[in-house]
Amino acid sequence: MKKMMMMAMMLVASATAFAGDSDALKAILKAKTYAEADALVKSSLASLANDAEKAKAYNKLVDLAMDQFLAQSTIQTENQLAKQMGREEKPVDEKLMAEMAYNALLAAQECDSYDQKPNEKGKVKPLFAEKNAQRLWVAPRNSLVNAGQEALTNKDNATARKFWQMFAESDAFPLFKNCDREQQKPYFGQVARFAAVFAYQDKDMEKALQLSDIAMKDPQEYENALNLKLEILGSELKTKEDSVKYCNQLKDIYAEHKVDGVMEKLYNVMQGLGDEAAAVKILDDALAENPNNFVALADKGLALLQAQKAAEAIEYLKKAYEVKPDNAVIATYAGTAYSLEAQNTEDPAKQKALYKEAVTFFDKAKELDPDRLQSNWGYNRWSAYYNYYGPDAPETQQAEADSK
Known part of the structure; x- marks a missing residue:
């Protein structure tokens, strides 16, 4: 009897262990x-x-x-x-x-x-x-x-x-x-970035960001995908809280990707939030790591120029121009800084020398961008000529004609 019960239990156990597919799966x-x-x-x-x-x-x-x-x-x-x-x-x-x-x-x-x-x-x-x-x-x-x-x-x-x-x-x-x-490899990143663009156009921000991250894994698409990601993150800023959140996102991205484009956006957002000290530190840290960082030099020089600190602005804008001597915008800003410093100088000889430098940079800007498509050097160049050559000099009259 015990033997029969044991056999029955074994059969049940076997049936359980080797049960067939469920009816739902069979269908x-x-x-x-x-x-x-x-x-x-x-x-x-x-x-x-x-x-x-x-x-x-x-x-x-x-x-x-x-x-x-x-x-x-x-x-x-x-x-x-x-x-x-x-x-x-x-x-x-x-x-x-x-x-x-x-x-x-x-x-x-x-x-x-x-x-x-x-x-x-x-x-x-x-x-x-x-x-x-x-x-x-x-x-x-x-x-x-x-x-x-x-x-x-x-x-x-x-x-x-x-x-x-x-x-x-x-x-x-x-x-x-x-x-x-x-x-x-030749097309993976590009396909991912295009998918991200479509998701962005569909207002599917979360998916657009995910796809941008995927595209960034491709070295050939890294910069374009990163720029797209930054655009997506900054596309719906309506309140100060949105800007603070965006600023923190940029900090995280910049910590992971030490890219000048991210640094510049972070700097601008910090300035917009009124955190001038933190904004300046971003540029100073970048320059400490690379003294020839063009973006940091240009942004720092422009900020100083806007603050009417012409002498300090000259230092950074001149160096930025040395890094990129084909940049008409920086040449124009450097010329403007020299002109502003000349206006602040009472020594006639020193003033003349500063206007001469200003003329040199404005001439470079004109040479690089004759049609003023990138930088409107016209009036400032004429003003520098006026103060260096005098109002009646043929050079000044030509500069005036060039400014129109």
Whole structure:
């Protein structure tokens, strides 16, 4: 009797340990099309027995999406041969291909999230990650790039964003961690940045920032993506609290990315908030690290010029010009600083020398920007000529004509 009870208990235990798929999963696995399986997964996900079943269900979606993707891909390949042989080509549903590539990637991500969870023994033994990585990494993801470009050509920005965003974000899917990224290097960052731009245009700020961060990982897109991120962060400043928050965000970004563009924005925001001491310290710290930092030299010189501290402004603006002697704006500011210092000087000889320097810098500005597209050097140059050469000198009269 005891022996029979023990055998019965063993049979029960065996039946429990090796229980078959739930009815909900069986129905999903019997589905013939992606649409049918997708509807079943959405309606019965909570009915699935465990994480393993949920992984199987989502992998079925990957299978069915890839079946449709590959069917169209096969037609493409056959058409290439048909074209070479002068035969009639079959129609390819490229829109369906892209949609199924998108669906396959989305399902694979969900599949992997359950597939990577510990089993009943507490061990992680993924069943689908390797296969899904192999079949999804190249052709399906690349088809999203092409489909996004086609959508952009058709002025369908929403679809372009959808496909390019999936391409960019799927790069970080854990199942793709060991994939070779060499092939996508030439265009990955650009696609991510364009997706960020579309998200920004859609007022989806959080996603736009995330995509900007992804694009910044590409050295070729780093500067453009960072500028976009800064624009997004500063696009909706309405209150002082918004500006304070933006200032703190800039501090964090500058701590991570010692970039002049970030430094300058941080400096300007601090000035706008009235924290002049902190703003000046930003420039002083940058110059302590690099005495030839053009942005810091120019900003410091301009601030001193605006504060009517011409002698100090000359020091920084002159050095900034030495760093970038092709910059007409800095040449103009340097000339203005010399003119202002001359006005503050009572010694005639010293005043004459300062106006001479001013004329030199204004002439450089004119040479660099003759049409005054970047800097309006005209009146200030004439004024310097007037004080150096005198009102009736032909040089002064020519300078006056140049200023009009």
